[in-house]
Amino acid sequence: MTATRHTVPALVGSVSVSRALKHWGWGYEDEQPSPEELRGAAQFICDRLGFGSPDPEQPVPLSEVSLSEPRLRPPPALQAICATDDYQRALHAYGSSYRDVVRAFRGRFDHPPDVVARPGDEAELEATLDWALSAGAAVIPFGGGTSVVGGVEAAGCESYAGVVTIDLKALDRVLEVDPVSLSARIQAGATGPLLEEQLGEHGLTLRHFPQSFQFSTLGGWIATRAGGHFATLYTHIDDLVESVRALTPIGAWESRRLPGSGAGVSPDRMLIGSEGTLGVITEAWVRVRPRPVYRASAPVRFADFAAGAEAVRALSQSGLYPANCRLIDAREAEVTGAGDGSHALLVLGFESAHHDVERSMTTALEVCGDHGGMWETRGTRGTRGDRDAAVGSWREAFLRAPYLRDVFVAIGVLSETFETAITWERFPAFHEHVVSDVTRVLREVCGGGSLTCRFTHVYPDGPAPYYTILAPARRGAELEQWAAVKRAAADAVIDRGGTITHHHAVGRDHRPWYDRQRPEPFATALRAAKRAVDPGGALNPGVLIDP
Numbered sequence: 001m002t003a004t005r006h007t008v009p010a011l012v013g014s015v016s017v018s019r020a021l022k023h024w025g026w027g028y029e030d031e032q033p034s035p036e037e038l039r040g041a042a043q044f045i046c047d048r049l050g051f052g053s054p055d056p057e058q059p060v061p062l063s064e065v066s067l068s069e070p071r072l073r074p075p076p077a078l079q080a081i082c083a084t085d086d087y088q089r090a091l092h093a094y095g096s097s098y099r100d101v102v103r104a105f106r107g108r109f110d111h112p113p114d115v116v117a118r119p120g121d122e123a124e125l126e127a128t129l130d131w132a133l134s135a136g137a138a139v140i141p142f143g144g145g146t147s148v149v150g151g152v153e154a155a156g157c158e159s160y161a162g163v164v165t166i167d168l169k170a171l172d173r174v175l176e177v178d179p180v181s182l183s184a185r186i187q188a189g190a191t192g193p194l195l196e197e198q199l200g201e202h203g204l205t206l207r208h209f210p211q212s213f214q215f216s217t218l219g220g221w222i223a224t225r226a227g228g229h230f231a232t233l234y235t236h237i238d239d240l241v242e243s244v245r246a247l248t249p250i251g252a253w254e255s256r257r258l259p260g261s262g263a264g265v266s267p268d269r270m271l272i273g274s275e276g277t278l279g280v281i282t283e284a285w286v287r288v289r290p291r292p293v294y295r296a297s298a299p300v301r302f303a304d305f306a307a308g309a310e311a312v313r314a315l316s317q318s319g320l321y322p323a324n325c326r327l328i329d330a331r332e333a334e335v336t337g338a339g340d341g342s343h344a345l346l347v348l349g350f351e352s353a354h355h356d357v358e359r360s361m362t363t364a365l366e367v368c369g370d371h372g373g374m375w376e377t378r379g380t381r382g383t384r385g386d387r388d389a390a391v392g393s394w395r396e397a398f399l400r401a402p403y404l405r406d407v408f409v410a411i412g413v414l415s416e417t418f419e420t421a422i423t424w425e426r427f428p429a430f431h432e433h434v435v436s437d438v439t440r441v442l443r444e445v446c447g448g449g450s451l452t453c454r455f456t457h458v459y460p461d462g463p464a465p466y467y468t469i470l471a472p473a474r475r476g477a478e479l480e481q482w483a484a485v486k487r488a489a490a491d492a493v494i495d496r497g498g499t500i501t502h503h504h505a506v507g508r509d510h511r512p513w514y515d516r517q518r519p520e521p522f523a524t525a526l527r528a529a530k531r532a533v534d535p536g537g538a539l540n541p542g543v544l545i546d547p
């Protein structure tokens, strides 16, 4: 069968150039809460958590911030696509971690990029790269800037002649759709909503929904091995990538479009997770699918997290592969309004474009029942339908979370997340150790706080636990508090055999623990690969490997 490819026309007016992004946190400047709304939210959060200040602090306006002078100026030929103004440099100085938000909120920009380039096509990207390399600059690829691990920050680039951050967001098109193989060729800078909007015109979807979906990009997902909403089977973007194209300092690196291949070390897998250190990803062929028509979801209560974990283990080994299988501990269910704090909650869901999923749900609920699970309602849906209140509350909280983090900073609540994966047989002891170590450090450093856990993804051989910390922050001392908590969490995870990250990437923040996790011969091979494609060591210095 011959594939009929549709070349997709450029979207007119698809890029919102008029709305300014907030330079210090999540979202657009024009969608920020009013002072009254902020005070109301602050009071609500303080009442619910039992700490934080009902009197929100205000961010330092950019007009009061003084950034260092840019060390580089773009050549005339690139001036139209380059910026050196304070707003663009501040906007691209950090990712979106708690630490990033705190520093930007306080007007602290220690090492902003000197130049922010926004190429409109691959030729402009190549010209930018050539200039930056010849000028002796460090180059930081930038998608949505939603990194939570210091992936886009120019820390440690002082020995370079300057830093050029390349923002990929003008490369935002779905270029081709192959409806026979169900694949699409998409430019790296397309954000979640933009690529879904364009695929939607073909009745197709990628269905990769990280919580940062609104602003993160396909290139960022591939560079960081992002995790989407599928709890099983297609957990990472890796599973959806057919081939990748990147520009490296020594030329283009493009893998073949193949459904699978056993030909040696995979050229696309090597770019997936390269975090901007091997090349700038420009586009990828990804596996797409029709939109789901049949859906079923149910909230299942368990007496405690351990009982829920046993049920999830059985589910993950049953061959049922639910699309959603998020086990949330009692405290997190309470904080998100999905429970009353007396039980753990499993948000279970199935979806399909082809067949009814009722039987799968019935079998899955039987498995849950065998492990003490209880449920009262069960939502069955065609393309749209009712959501159970608990499932709805959880989903709402999930979508609100990125905005809420900015409020936390303003009211003195330290919020941090860390995530990992571990095999089932080690999970109970691992979890106990992590909870005990981090809780102790929270007491010492913050005087208390909460540590909650949920499973974001599950595999037949183990879960991916995701921990959320909320604790009282001392205004002005948040960065020291954060560093102590981060160290305790990362040490606990690595000491007990987990991975330093299941889907948040390594960046600069996880480097010390990543260096402990990876085998030394692998580090030597990665270093050699980096030197081969990036002889000057210009691409995202400090991330993953030193040249």
Ligand SMILES: Cc1cc2nc3c(=O)[nH]c(=O)nc-3n(C[C@H](O)[C@H](O)[C@H](O)COP(=O)(O)OP(=O)(O)OC[C@H]3O[C@@H](n4cnc5c(N)ncnc54)[C@H](O)[C@@H]3O)c2cc1C
Residues within 6 Å of the ligand: 095, 096, 097, 140, 141, 142, 143, 144, 145, 146, 147, 148, 151, 152, 168, 188, 189, 209, 210, 211, 212, 215, 216, 217, 218, 219, 220, 221, 222, 223, 224, 225, 226, 227, 228, 275, 276, 277, 279, 280, 281, 282, 401, 402, 503, 504, 505, 507, 540, 543
């Ligand atoms: C509130 C919130 C929720 C989140 N939820 C999730 C989640 O559910 N799942 C998840 O996996 N992650 C999540 N993250 C983390 C983050 O969104 C992901 O790491 C995401 O993949 C980053 O995409 P981005 O486009 O924003 O990349 P950026 O933050 O811009 O960059 C991330 C890294 O990728 C590199 N990079 C970016 N684009 C390219 C490119 N075209 N070529 C080469 N390198 C590139 C950068 O240099 C950097 O090292 C969340 C973050 C936040 C703030």
